[in-house]
Amino acid sequence: MAPVSHAADRVQSLDVYLNACKIGTIVRTPGDFNAFSLDPAYRATGGTPVLSLSLRAATGGLRRDPRPLAGALPAFFANLLPEEKLREAMEKHHAASVRPGNDFDLLAALGADLPGAVRVVPTEGARAVASAQAPQPPRLRFSLAGVQMKLSVMKNTGKGGGLTLPLEDGQGQYIAKFPSLTFPGVAENEYANLALAAALGMDVPARELVDKADFEGIPEEFDTLSDGKVLLVKRFDRGQGGRRRHIEDFAQVFGLYPSRKYDGAAYHDIAAALTMAVSPAAALDFVRRLALCAVTGNGDMHLKNWSLIYPEGDGPPALSPIYDMLSTVPYLPADGMALTLGGERSFKALTPSRWKAFANRARLPEPAVLAAVAATAARVNAEWWHLPERAAIPAAVLARIDRHITLMLPILAECGAG
Numbered sequence: 001m002a003p004v005s006h007a008a009d010r011v012q013s014l015d016v017y018l019n020a021c022k023i024g025t026i027v028r029t030p031g032d033f034n035a036f037s038l039d040p041a042y043r044a045t046g047g048t049p050v051l052s053l054s055l056r057a058a059t060g061g062l063r064r065d066p067r068p069l070a071g072a073l074p075a076f077f078a079n080l081l082p083e084e085k086l087r088e089a090m091e092k093h094h095a096a097s098v099r100p101g102n103d104f105d106l107l108a109a110l111g112a113d114l115p116g117a118v119r120v121v122p123t124e125g126a127r128a129v130a131s132a133q134a135p136q137p138p139r140l141r142f143s144l145a146g147v148q149m150k151l152s153v154m155k156n157t158g159k160g161g162g163l164t165l166p167l168e169d170g171q172g173q174y175i176a177k178f179p180s181l182t183f184p185g186v187a188e189n190e191y192a193n194l195a196l197a198a199a200l201g202m203d204v205p206a207r208e209l210v211d212k213a214d215f216e217g218i219p220e221e222f223d224t225l226s227d228g229k230v231l232l233v234k235r236f237d238r239g240q241g242g243r244r245r246h247i248e249d250f251a252q253v254f255g256l257y258p259s260r261k262y263d264g265a266a267y268h269d270i271a272a273a274l275t276m277a278v279s280p281a282a283a284l285d286f287v288r289r290l291a292l293c294a295v296t297g298n299g300d301m302h303l304k305n306w307s308l309i310y311p312e313g314d315g316p317p318a319l320s321p322i323y324d325m326l327s328t329v330p331y332l333p334a335d336g337m338a339l340t341l342g343g344e345r346s347f348k349a350l351t352p353s354r355w356k357a358f359a360n361r362a363r364l365p366e367p368a369v370l371a372a373v374a375a376t377a378a379r380v381n382a383e384w385w386h387l388p389e390r391a392a393i394p395a396a397v398l399a400r401i402d403r404h405i406t407l408m409l410p411i412l413a414e415c416g417a418g
Contacts, residue, residue, distance in 0.1 A: 013123035035068035054255035113142035117244035179228030185394035187231035190326035195389035206234040246310040251303040261302040271362035291376035297404040299328040299335035330400040374416025
């Protein structure tokens, strides 16, 4: 059988599925406009299963279909695609079918293996059959949101073990985050910070550090040229037998494009949304994670680094397990919080008055927020200094993290005073 091509000039219609449920269709019209419409059967359900909270109308039910967009996808789908260097590498990998900067082309190439349970596949009859004159080699067809060089990978269970990349219809069960020439020790940094979060009782996926030599067949365009350790994290949106769990990040929840992930909303907006969509307890769990970011110096927890995860059946979503939890201050000494917290971003400015302002804007009780912040700081002080995973972090990076934690502990501890 001839291989299936996702040629940019041939695929004009993509069907959107949430697991087996058809949600709608994205059509590319003349002039490179992209129109997304909900399937009538899905609209008749009122939006079950939930694709995105952004589709819900304030009056109940589902919003009207959005207007066609020139050269862009609706924000929900744009947020499923990689960004910056990772996107450039994937576009180069699919150069025969993906034009640089074209979201529709890239979604057509990667849509069968997106984050969560969403699948976007060519509409029946819209697939193009490649000519026999130049068969294309197997390609990586997964998408991971974000900018860091990372790949969806599989563990080999046979003799010899090792890690391989899923080609064509294969599905990865782990995310491999590769070392960086620009940010030394970034994998070890995140590994230790995830271990700290787990020690604090937070929901953290399984993770391990592996050698780059453990991987087979990394295409040249994805090679970071650094020989440091690789962080391997179990995908919480994948289960046994390739079962997929639906997730959406808060850029998707708020209907914002990736370019707005640092300024499209504030932390109190996320907390308020969690209270409404999940529970006040979930919002306080979020507060504890925010306090951890402040004390460790994590300045990259933008809208796309917080997500909801949905149950397989009906029921409200939950705050997803933690991901992308690392200290950024060793690499960006003047860094601050990715979003505003009580009107501030500077770590040193996160005094009790800022947390009170955050609580009021999020409509959370001040005493509960302050207690959560102070308790998190105390737990970090009790766990960090003897955490075994500290030993994996390069000395210079660890020293910078330690200085920041030493600075922040008394500032956050003030939240428990009086």
